[in-house]
Amino acid sequence: MVHIQRSIQSRGMMTLFKGKKGVKSAALILAALTMAISGCSSGGKTNDPEQPSSTGTQTAKESDKPKEEPVELTISTPPFEKSFPPGFQDDPVMKEIEKKLNIKLNIIPANAVGDVNAKFAAQLASGDLPDISWIPSGELIAKVIAAKAALPMDDYLEKHAKHIVEEAPFRIEYSRKMLSKSTDGTTDGKVYIMATGGDSQSDPVEVQVAPYLRYDLWEKLGFPKLETMDDYLPVLKQMMELEPTNADGKKTYGVSAWFGDSWGDWPFSGGFGMFEGKSLVGNWGVYDMETKEITPYLTDPDSYFWKAVTWYNKAYRLGVLDPDSFTMKWDNYLEKANANRLFLGFAQWTIEGGRKAFQAAGTPEKDYFQMPAPNKLDKYIVSYSLPQGSYNFFISKNTKHPEKAVELLDFLISYEGTRLIANGVEGVHWDAVNGKPAYKKEVLDGLKNDADYKIKSGIYKYHNLARGWDIIDPKFNIPIYYMFQPEYVKERLSAAQKKGAEHFNVELPADLYMKKKVKYLDTSFTMDLPAYTEDASVKDEFTKIEANLLTYVRNNQIKIVGIKTEEQFEAQKAKFIEDVKKIGADKMMQWYKDAMAKKK
Template structure:
């Protein structure tokens, strides 16, 4: 498959059309390679060592200053990898300098195939059916795909290779935590690690959380910093005051306090109810449970109230917020039919004073900054009414999950590759390019160059420099702090030099208003617990529960916006009561809640172990 990656992927695209309702994978046509883990995933350490004798001859100290350890390999081999990577170059061997750095370090020829989130699930199903999988590949839905891979003897048991070929991961506390999580029952059928998590840590520095309460701080300042102590009435009052100050956009469009994209359909259309309040008050609503279950962002303890039947629960409070905004004329009436792409264009045009998705706030700020002297800025508020929030997230297990093909001819090199790209050092290179080009180490800290902070990143830039090509195939998210120098991985966005260079007077006023030195300091000072983690993993439910969840989701997707549209508090309460009664009568909502609540309780010991490991990591870094 090595030199035919592109051809294979094209063939897969044709095959997909013939697969239709593929629900199970075919058996592999290959025999397990000599020296690889047994197809059943039961290879012992001794078997692995016997099969790899002569391939590795000790270890090299690569980048000695960093302490990264690279196993020494005599023979050059080719590896096929399918990943979420930059797509500026054609699939196959690439020319960018970061790819060449990987190849030279591990003595490999790296045949890389970039895929999209939308296309890869179907492509993977077709490749599984064909029995011709790459050496390393992404899983889009591990809870469903890993069992299928194990059934067809296609997923490598990583255990026999970890100590010798993943030395960096096994000595890194964050790496050990990831591996420990992959061994737990929710992620492994037998206590062995088959999954490898990429993009651990955080996607941001706490200033732009994925889900936040973002307001136009420039208008909030102009309004005289009115009282803002609660999500409910206070925030609505503030939105109204800001809208009054800027009733039209620069091109004459009417502004609103907020908008939404209910027209996007089930799931995504209700995103602002699922994530519009919970993370800001220390609660994660678990989508795979039909949102009946909420767990703490602090330690993943399950909440004892069913979120869809408790009228004062997180979900219904979020629905009520948008209903009140609608009653007061603050909600854009087009929200009921709008899709998210139109919503985001409206946000960037200045139509809304409040927003939840962090990436959309960032995009809007970028658009605002195209105007010289701009002071328009969306800023995420500290938690308005909670003692904990999902602010400084930790994807300890990794946001992306990869596996090694059990039939690969080079299992040792595959694990070594996963280990190498999972280091802090490579993660920094993945986001910023090779040291000496756009960044240097000064007084023990990584510092970006002035030129780097001015560049525009696109596909051509990635081909030339390698920057961001491996942004979803590296160990750590870009907001993660490198423990060796205390600097965020992504120097372009989150180094202090970058933050200082891009800070306008509005952000400075926000920091000054709270009496702090940095934006991140504000959040830590205002909310007792700002670190978060999701320590529970739910596999596919058994029996009828999966069907019940689908039915609940379909019912809520169709009906919840009718509660938003209610013209009075009395009508809203009546609609909410009717929906709750319908859920309990016809949709097994209490049975579903009890199932997932019991599942969460059953994981209590595993969760406690992960929380303890994470607390130890935090304590060590704070010393």
Template sequence: MKIKKLLSLSLVTAMLVGTLAGCGSTGTDQPAAAGGSDTAATTTSDAGGSSDSGSDAAAADTSGGSSGAMEIEVYDAAANYQGLQTGWFDKVVKDRFNIDLNIIAPQVAGDAIYQTRTSSGNLGDIVLLDAVDFSDCVKAGLIKDISADIANYPNLNAYMEQIKVYNEGLEGNNGEIYGIPTQMMNTSPTSYSQDVIYSSPLLRWDYYSELGCPDIKDLDGLVDVLAQMQDAHPTNADGDPCYAVSLWPDWDGNDNMLGIANVVQLTTWYGEKIKDSAILKADGKTFTPITDKNATYYKMLKFLNTLYRKGLVDPDSGTQDWNAACAKMSAGQVNLFWYSWQVGFWNSQERLDNGTAMIFVPVADQNYYADADAYYGSGRVFGIGSGVDDEKYKTILEFLDWYASPEGLEFEHVGIKDFTYTVGDDGKFTAINDNALMDNLPVPEEYGGAGYSDGNNQINEWIVSANSVNPNTGEPYAKDYWASWKASTQTQMKKEWQEKFGAEEPADWMQENGKLVISPNVTVPLTSDTADISVIRNQCNETLCDYSWQMIFVDDDATFDSMWDEMTDTLDGMGFQDLYEFDCAKWQPQIDAKNALQ
């Protein structure tokens, strides 16, 4: 979602930006829910909300809804869809609460909707925001104090330790509870429980095997492997062109970063982490500016340019949206994944069986950054709008408590009983129709009808992580950790992978080989942007993104480096050095808290 210049805004709007607009910065390190969720993120159907941006889109359509149902407006920083929830998840919610969820999505409508709705005094009935924006909205009186009632809701109360820690960090807090962190877990702040980290190179195993499973030493070696794959398989089974990567610009500038989102996530392959305009080095202590030619933003942008010069980048990259890119993933047109959630659009039991699934392949010179278990949450926060009436307030609390309950989490993370999973005599789950999301399988009318992906939970964020243990089964909600799933995926492909790399799972290989950089989970309040810093940040982000996209598509090193130097000079003229100093000071308390746990 590209951030628009704010220089033309009036003084009043500039003041609002300083107190309310934050910039999507959070107190933890998780990426966007669309990228950082525990299951594949939901897609936007053609019948969904508007894709318009700018101030005209700020007046989201809140009309419609089911006759007799209470409409709940959900202002949702994580959503990739705008409009009324439909399909099977709508039926689940309506059967229990008789409510319509009306999603208001700034990633669809554009940033102006945030300023418009906050200035009106009503952001939404349920509010889902990044942590800094949430703190600003608490200070502005837009979020309801739920202290007197939350203890009456047992599923929320089960995470009261984490909820209190977050709220105690809010400026001026005197014991009030306003926010409920997202994706909380019940392990510890330093644990790492996943088999696959959030970002790492994932390749099609059959294509890689055809090449003799070569050891890959560095990015140049990865480019060579990808080029050989594309030469051997220039199209998918339907004759559509295949590429190493297919990129999208929708997420640029979100989630504590400047620059192209796809590049930002690739920087973690070398142990570094983007913190707005600063890059946290692999030592976990030292900052360097994102414009540093010796750091990873430059390195990974150059990697994408190298792919382009070899004809390995989808030419639609930079202009297509996330939905178009995901459709290509589902169609087998993309040979390199780097988000763990992307496999949800390709891997299936059939493909695991026949060896055509995507799986981690190490690159020898890489050390992979991973956030520890999200014990205190992933950085986004749920709240209730301060303007709701008593009836709606009670209904919302009941809904949020259910949303954090085992039943709610089974719908959110597992799907529909007897459609996406079955329950055995021992109470354990077994996955079925594991292609329901990627192929948008038709859902029986008894469950709500329409396509599974179309009716998936459009909130696209969760109070409790899928990696938390389901008390009904004794196993995590995420199917990848079920005994039944592990048994079914112990395929010939997996055995070959284990024999090649000498480990049970990708994260095991990383840990056993000293290749995993785990960053502890902490919750630390972050400083909001001043009005001046907000203007500088937005200008710098737009400039960095524009130059970065152009540099991916240049034809030689000289042009690439000339444009980088020109971009750096332009950023400095916009006040980048002031922004960098601000961001280093902003993030230092979090870094100190993380290092205290190590």
């Protein structure tokens, strides 16, 4: 699961510093690795570029034979697609990590925490932090720096993070430039934060974010027109009448949300923007990847934010929105989705568990399909390019094992670590056959038929700790998630996916999006966006405005969804816009536009 541009809180992560030297270095290294593979392979064997060197971190071959007791590290993490209890894990992938690094990892996933922001804030205040911590929202980064809670990694990089230095140097540059600022805007330019995730992650079968609808019920209803998001609302109502309860007799709903979670604004700031080829950027602006224009997110009554809030309000008034949406956390939402109590999801990672449950119950004819984009625009954000990463981690300055903590982050971001997390253990889950990776039959069967296979095997279980899925693996010169290979793509299609593709006259569901002219948002454009923190004349004022806007939006956007009449909704919408203007939203946007004009 990749939570693309997950929340207002993390919008600062979209800002990108792109150093030419770092990009060139990465390109040269990748080219050299690829040449080594293609030029030195013979007899069906592939030469692995990750060979021991005289300097750098401990090699995989050396670490296969730990001479000492494993070092125990605790790490807090983002939520994963599949929930699992916190603690030490014993699946084959985690055992392989222990074998290679001589580390036993105590994992605390956000799925198991509850209010992850509140817990993190308490840990930061007390100093009682894990060895490695995930920072759950963007505005907390400066607080970590101000608290001097993070270990500067600079002195450890050359010896203990050779993979990051050689394979992902831009993440180091970005960390120094963008993730080392304290709450007062000052920076010492050191590396305190390192991010996993990121890069682009496009699945050839399905795009990640789209309307995912119960295809079997849509077919029963006679394929009613679905050209706009409003068209979905009466269809969802009819689906609730067709199937009022799930297999366990529990009430079903047209759609739900996790508004009560720390990233509960994703239903507003994520999917609806991607449907229009737009993205939330700094200073509460909306960037149109086709026109390159930036418009207000909060005060424009026609922004995609207001389109999303309006749609959820209509769903609430029609009775198709799950009433628990207002307080529900992500884990609770996922529990309902996995139990097939919802008919519409806005991302592949919201319906995957339900799809597996239908298969396990022997009802594969019931399934979800990735529907066409709900607009007629020839643009859509299929994927973000995030070379800086997307999930920010830091090492506690109080850790007893700084070298091992750095080595773990290095391994997770490396090609080797990402390959392991994405595909499992070579020789156990897959083999190299004639110079190409091939999954074992029992793995393919398990992934297809067992809803819990990822948890048991470790394959993809820790996906948010790796780097990215369609980066090119230098070992085989193909996307590093081997399920993206043509021989596996069609095998992954369910009956509903095949029927839906035929209905829409495409080979694969994703073709409904991949054939659009504008589909990838390269976040490197944000390198040229101005930052008020660098303008001494407004920095203090705008810092307060930013904090006040964030508080107001969090407290009021969900309340508007629950308004019972259209007239009351319009009145509260007008009040909301007027209130954020008074706080200073338009003042920030005007400064932003003026600063942009000066750059031209």
